Amino acid sequence: MTKELRWSELADVKDELAARDWFPGTSGNLSIKVSNEPVTFLVSASGKDKRKRTEEDFLLVDEFGLPAEETALKPSAETDIHCEVYRYTDAGCCLHVHTIDNNIISEMYASEGSITFRGQELIKAFGIWEEDGEITVPIVENYADLKRLAEATASVIQPETKAVLIRNHGITVWGKNAFEAKKHLEAFEFLFSYHIKLKSLNLFQSVKKFSAKKIINF
Ligand SMILES: CSC[C@@H](O)[C@@H](O)C(=O)COP(=O)(O)O
Numbered sequence: 001m002t003k004e005l006r007w008s009e010l011a012d013v014k015d016e017l018a019a020r021d022w023f024p025g026t027s028g029n030l031s032i033k034v035s036n037e038p039v040t041f042l043v044s045a046s047g048k049d050k051r052k053r054t055e056e057d058f059l060l061v062d063e064f065g066l067p068a069e070e071t072a073l074k075p076s077a078e079t080d081i082h083c084e085v086y087r088y089t090d091a092g093c094c095l096h097v098h099t100i101d102n103n104i105i106s107e108m109y110a111s112e113g114s115i116t117f118r119g120q121e122l123i124k125a126f127g128i129w130e131e132d133g134e135i136t137v138p139i140v141e142n143y144a145d146l147k148r149l150a151e152a153t154a155s156v157i158q159p160e161t162k163a164v165l166i167r168n169h170g171i172t173v174w175g176k177n178a179f180e181a182k183k184h185l186e187a188f189e190f191l192f193s194y195h196i197k198l199k200s201l202n203l204f205q206s207v208k209k210f211s212a213k214k215i216i217n218f
């Protein structure tokens with residue numbers, strides 16, 4: 001019964017993220033915890049069109065990402081990342097999406113290894129209520145070796161971490177359940193989009209000032 005309930009919760013989240021066009025080109029993957037002892041979770045099957053809702057969207061895997069039931073389905077290629085998230089956090093749901101905004105932010109701040117947001121109302125979506133509260137998202141390189149990518153992701157998870165960005169790839173974000181994971185994802189995507197727009201506006205204004213100066217000097 002729990003499995004069926006979790007399945008429909010995850011399928012609903014998938015539909016909502018698909019409606020935002022956050023699964024371009026079959027990218028992205030999702031998972032939801034079904035049991036703790038032993039650890040099992042539902043994860044999206046690899047290579048599916050995540051805009052479609054079918055009986056073959058998810059399969060049950062164990063803590064190592066191996067199928068926990070007889071199935072012809074292949075777990076997401078990035079299941080190891082989900083395994084690490086469940087190993088190092090108390091997450092009940094983990095979401096991975098590729099968006100233009102999260103890719104741009106990951107590239108802009110890759111050399112710093114993280115991005116920190118402060119002074120934004122939406123930081124409260126992460127349960128941070130202090131006036132000077134801040135949230136940091138670590139950024140890891142996009143290793144082609146997916147075991148290495150999962151290890152790199154695990155290595156930057158701190159107790160307060162809610163998401164990890166993979167450079168020019170996407171974001172992996174989690175929460176204690178599907179509702180919280182989706183809330184975190186939406187809040188991060190808002191912060192990314194705001195940051196990019198503000199930076200572009202500032203750049204546009206400095207170019208305008210620079211050109212105006214040049215015309216006067218000319
Ligand atoms: C088709 S591009 C995206 C993939 O390479 C991968 O990064 C991804 O997010 C989806 O892989 P999947 O195996 O379907 O879970």
Ligand SMILES: [Zn+2]
Nearest residue numbers: 027028078170
């Ligand atoms: Zn991916």
